[in-house]
Amino acid sequence: MQPIYNIAEICAQKRVKHVVLCPGSRCAPLTLAFSRQGSFSIKVLSDERSAAFVALGMAQQSKQTVVLICTSGSALYNFAPAVAEAFFSGIPLLILSGDRPTEWIGQQDGQTIFQQDIFGKHVKRFIQLPQEYAHPDNIWTINRSVNEALNLANNEQPGPVHINVPLREPLYPVNNQPVHFVKDVRIINNTPKEFLLSDESKALLIKHWKQYNKVLIVAGQQPANRALTQLLQFNIEKHNLPVLADIISNQHKLIQAIKHADAFLGQAPDSLKESLHPELLITFGAGIIAKQVKLFLRKHKAIVHWHIGTEEQQADTYQSLTHTASVSPESFFNFLSTLDKKESFDKQKKENYQQVWQLEEQKAQALISGFFPAEMLGEFEMVNEIIKQLPNDTNLHLANSMSVRYANYVGLTEKHSSTEIFANRGTSGIDGCTSTVVGHCLANPEKLQVLITGDIAFFYDRNAFWHSYALPNLRIVLLNNHGGVIFKLIDGPADLKEVDEYFVAKQKLSAKYLCAEYGIDHLVIDSRKKVNNQIKNFFENDGTPKILEIETDTNLNKTIFESFKKKLKERYES
Numbered sequence: 001m002q003p004i005y006n007i008a009e010i011c012a013q014k015r016v017k018h019v020v021l022c023p024g025s026r027c028a029p030l031t032l033a034f035s036r037q038g039s040f041s042i043k044v045l046s047d048e049r050s051a052a053f054v055a056l057g058m059a060q061q062s063k064q065t066v067v068l069i070c071t072s073g074s075a076l077y078n079f080a081p082a083v084a085e086a087f088f089s090g091i092p093l094l095i096l097s098g099d100r101p102t103e104w105i106g107q108q109d110g111q112t113i114f115q116q117d118i119f120g121k122h123v124k125r126f127i128q129l130p131q132e133y134a135h136p137d138n139i140w141t142i143n144r145s146v147n148e149a150l151n152l153a154n155n156e157q158p159g160p161v162h163i164n165v166p167l168r169e170p171l172y173p174v175n176n177q178p179v180h181f182v183k184d185v186r187i188i189n190n191t192p193k194e195f196l197l198s199d200e201s202k203a204l205l206i207k208h209w210k211q212y213n214k215v216l217i218v219a220g221q222q223p224a225n226r227a228l229t230q231l232l233q234f235n236i237e238k239h240n241l242p243v244l245a246d247i248i249s250n251q252h253k254l255i256q257a258i259k260h261a262d263a264f265l266g267q268a269p270d271s272l273k274e275s276l277h278p279e280l281l282i283t284f285g286a287g288i289i290a291k292q293v294k295l296f297l298r299k300h301k302a303i304v305h306w307h308i309g310t311e312e313q314q315a316d317t318y319q320s321l322t323h324t325a326s327v328s329p330e331s332f333f334n335f336l337s338t339l340d341k342k343e344s345f346d347k348q349k350k351e352n353y354q355q356v357w358q359l360e361e362q363k364a365q366a367l368i369s370g371f372f373p374a375e376m377l378g379e380f381e382m383v384n385e386i387i388k389q390l391p392n393d394t395n396l397h398l399a400n401s402m403s404v405r406y407a408n409y410v411g412l413t414e415k416h417s418s419t420e421i422f423a424n425r426g427t428s429g430i431d432g433c434t435s436t437v438v439g440h441c442l443a444n445p446e447k448l449q450v451l452i453t454g455d456i457a458f459f460y461d462r463n464a465f466w467h468s469y470a471l472p473n474l475r476i477v478l479l480n481n482h483g484g485v486i487f488k489l490i491d492g493p494a495d496l497k498e499v500d501e502y503f504v505a506k507q508k509l510s511a512k513y514l515c516a517e518y519g520i521d522h523l524v525i526d527s528r529k530k531v532n533n534q535i536k537n538f539f540e541n542d543g544t545p546k547i548l549e550i551e552t553d554t555n556l557n558k559t560i561f562e563s564f565k566k567k568l569k570e571r572y573e574s
Helices: 002-013 028-037 048-062 078-089 136-153 198-212 226-239 261-265 270-276 291-299 331-339 342-371 379-391 400-408 433-443 455-460 497-502 512-518 530-541 553-573
Strands: 018-021 042-045 066-070 091-099 125-128 161-165 215-219 244-245 280-285 306-310 323-325 397-398 420-421 449-454 473-482 521-525 547-549
Touching: 002 136, 002 323, 018 048, 028 066, 042 547, 048 066, 048 078, 048 091, 048 433, 078 091, 078 161, 091 136, 091 400, 136 161, 198 280, 198 306, 198 323, 198 331, 215 226, 215 342, 215 521, 226 270, 226 331, 261 342, 261 400, 270 291, 270 342, 342 553, 379 400, 379 449, 379 473, 379 530, 379 553, 397 400, 397 433, 400 449, 420 433, 433 449, 433 455, 433 473, 449 455, 455 473, 473 530, 512 521, 512 547, 521 530, 530 547
Parallel strands: 018 042, 018 066, 066 091, 091 161, 125 161, 215 244, 215 280, 280 306, 306 323, 397 420, 397 449, 449 473, 473 547, 521 547
Antiparallel strands: none
16 A cells, blocks of 8 residues: 555645545545645545535635545545536646446446546546556556646646545555655656747737727636736726726726626617727636626627636637637736837727726716615625625635625725635536635634525535534625525526426525534524624624524515616616
């Protein structure tokens, strides 16, 4: 087992800190290796699906590769949702799965499935280790494979890598034989690639820059990056550029950013959309939430569309992609900042284009601010209140479905300069939203972690709490409308007679008993007069995890949201 034990030593020497372990027998040699090596913070979780999302959250928070270990069989399959999210969100994971020897797969031996390539295209690479460890070539292969996997997981485009480890019995040390680690184990280091904007690309960009005046920048989802934000701010001011930045772009510190395009583009007349039509579109980051922005840019296609980023596969989200630049956004916008300002008539046209976007943004901001407090207290208003009172220097996590959409309509402001936004938008699933936040809590116990979530996502992932680790920095806002309210709000299912039974999937659960079971403070808002006091109690740092639950009616939430959209529409009809 020495080459297997050395996997832990390689990970330690390559500065892996966090390991998430799911108990099992077939992975016992891996378990002993990582537990006895002594360099790791190890968390043990029994639910593999939840454990994988916890590992994802830890990797996202620490920006380091997290090792995820499980036994053979269906245990590994339960990692799949988190692995897919990690792949599309660019989060580094190293999955180590114990397995039966190859000849026993499909032979009705216990706890065996086809584990090779089980995640398909949702990992950066799959590696099958040799199942015999004595031959020098196999020892060399195992060492080389683990080094390569770690280098690949956290290079310029991070993501998950899966190593399948076939293990023969005996799986446990015989007669308490000690586990040794080879301290001079070979380490293969990775030299980062240097992505530079070529002279040819620079010349082409300058040509387009001079040729077009209606230039629009769209920021996709990305981690907070102070240097990038400062560069964007400089370019906004120097070149009069509108920058569309919904909440998951982490560009809320930008002054003059267009944060509410989804709100006004959904109701804007065609004449206004034509005025907003870009000639040159520059995009960077991953996806956006704003459906109306996507529809607008697909219908009103830019003449030239540059996408900036080092990702291996660059998406053509707006069906207008003409050029890609494999450089970091910082490098690109640093070059853009060196270009000359436009003069005279062209400068005026650029200013006018920016002003049209700015005017619509200001009107949308005023309308949203004036909409609250609404006549009736619903979940939309609760999201507004939470964001308004959110302490700075907080991580705000947004579950999928309506939670992230409500937050995007409300938006953050420059006062939340140290707040970072996280959301599982790689696959946009509800399956691990809470577990991901728990991973953040465990990786950074000093930072307040606040999750806004709906009831379906919350109860679906309730095993996020099924472990023995304290979570004093965890805060969850639970919007409990007893079903999937989004199906009442989107076009299509809302008016179907089957909507309540087959789409909304009504449920009667409350977080009260879950909180009692896991030692979590349960705060309830059932009237407007309780809002301020309960939110104050919710954010108080007293060393106890807290869930703030507001129970609402799906039809009430539908009425409030439709009233909001009606006010947006009326602005263009008056």
